[in-house]
Amino acid sequence: MVSTIGKGVRSSSATSYLGPQFIERRNLHVLLHAQVARLLRAGSSRGKHEFKTVEFTEGVGGPRRTVKARKEIILSAGSIGSPHILLNSGIGDNAELSRVGIKTLVHLPSVGKNLSDHPFVVNQWVVNSTNTFETINRNATVAARDLQQWSETKMGPLVDGTFNHAGWIRVPRSAGIFGGLLDPAAGPNTAHVEFVISNGLSHVPLPTNIGNMSFFVISTAVLTPVSRTSSSTCPPFSTLAL
Ligand SMILES: Cc1cc2nc3c(=O)[nH]c(=O)nc-3n(C[C@H](O)[C@H](O)[C@H](O)COP(=O)(O)OP(=O)(O)OC[C@H]3O[C@@H](n4cnc5c(N)ncnc54)[C@H](O)[C@@H]3O)c2cc1C
The missing domain is CATH 3.50.50.60 (FAD/NAD(P)-binding domain)
Known part of the structure; x- marks a missing residue:
């Protein structure tokens, strides 16, 4: 998944436009x-x-x-x-x-x-790996170790964005869902659906009903909703x- 990360630090509007070297500008007032x-x-x-x-x-x-x-x-x-x-x-x-x-x-x-909204459905699966993101939330020792590694070297799991893989697919033209409607995609090779994949849950609270099991997550987004409000x-x- 594409994220703008340089030297272990994610770029944002704040860091790229309002960081110390920019906020000092005499012609910028925030x-x-x-x-x-x-x-x-x-x-x-x-x-x-x-x-x-x-x-x-x-x-x-x-x-x-x-x-x-x-x-x-x-x-x-x-x-x-x-x-x-x-x-x-x-x-x-x-x-x-x-x-x-x-x-x-x-x-x-x-x-x-x-106004158009992009529905985004998060599906979670329990997996047998233990090397997943939610370990950081559950285990203070792991969190402290990862934070120390990031602080000292800008390396380790905290460098990653939440989603680390993505895929895009088109719904076939013959699919009944179109029902005679025009294809809402931007072009003939443009995807209708996006999958973003994460090795674990990065948000809290974590589900409590399955103990300390680890997760794999695939979230699905509708890229070309035709509904407007x-x-x-x-x-x-x-x-x-x-
Ligand atoms: C869940 C989610 C995932 C997304 N993922 C991606 C992605 O992967 N890639 C991508 O390219 N885009 C993504 N987007 C879209 C992207 O976030 C938006 O296109 C982008 O943030 C729009 O930037 P903006 O500056 O126009 O508006 P915003 O980022 O919405 O910023 C508007 C700002 O104006 C402020 N504001 C509103 N009203 C007032 C007011 N009256 N006075 C003062 N301030 C006000 C708000 O508080 C806000 O800070 C995602 C969006 C969502 C919701």
């Missing part, structure tokens, strides 16, 4: 506990709306503050948070925004209407309604 409420329109230029101010609170319910962008704002609040902020900013379906008292600035009915049916839309 606000903690800032909850964005909406974007404010600065005006229109050549028929295009310009949103260059971000309105936010420090913590939920704190006083509202604003920051202004000289050039541009990148909105990246996730699959629910991004449409939530757009809708609060008056960018969305006119009828829906009016119903909750938000003035429409840009009538864009598609905002928040294409709307973020206006999700709770966050109303929590910041203005």
Whole structure:
């Protein structure tokens, strides 16, 4: 399974963008506990709306503050948070925004209407190996030994991601599940289903009804769900309604 790990340490947004060597930059300011409420329109230029101010609170319910962008704002609040902020900013379906008292600035009915979820089913099997991840959770001596090995050498089991193998398959075109529907995959060689395999359970609590048995795990993800839902049916839309 592909993970971005270098010298025994996994890379993340925090380590790659906010690590000590980056956070020192004079042109980077990180606000903690800032909850964005909406974007404010600065005006229109050549028929295009310009949103260059971000309105936010420090913590939920704190006083509202604003920051202004000289050039541009990148909105990246996730699959629910991004449409939530757009809708609060008056960018969305006119009828829906009016119903909750938000003035429409840009009538864009598609905002928040294409949320897709990828079902992910975790199946566990008991195995006779004892060299599996959950040993670390169960045995404090093993955990301390592995942590020491990682601390001193950046080697050992703690270097691994949870999933260490993956496989992708296509459902044959003749399968009844399509029922005359268009193939939802991105292309003729693109998988419909992903399997990710792990030599053990890495999460706690561990099952208690089978003693200290070890596990092998195969998780299956539907990669191309055709089902869509709307973020206006999700709770966050109303929590910041203005
Ligand atoms: C279980 C799972 C497994 C995945 N596995 C993979 C994988 O193996 N490979 C892969 O490429 N992708 C994977 N993804 C998808 C990947 O995580 C997302 O595509 C990616 O995180 C999206 O990044 P983002 O920055 O757009 O949004 P997010 O990572 O969702 O970040 C949005 C951030 O905005 C914050 N936020 C939301 N609203 C506000 C607000 N009003 N004010 C301030 N902050 C706010 C949120 O707290 C969050 O921190 C997986 C996703 C899940 C759920």
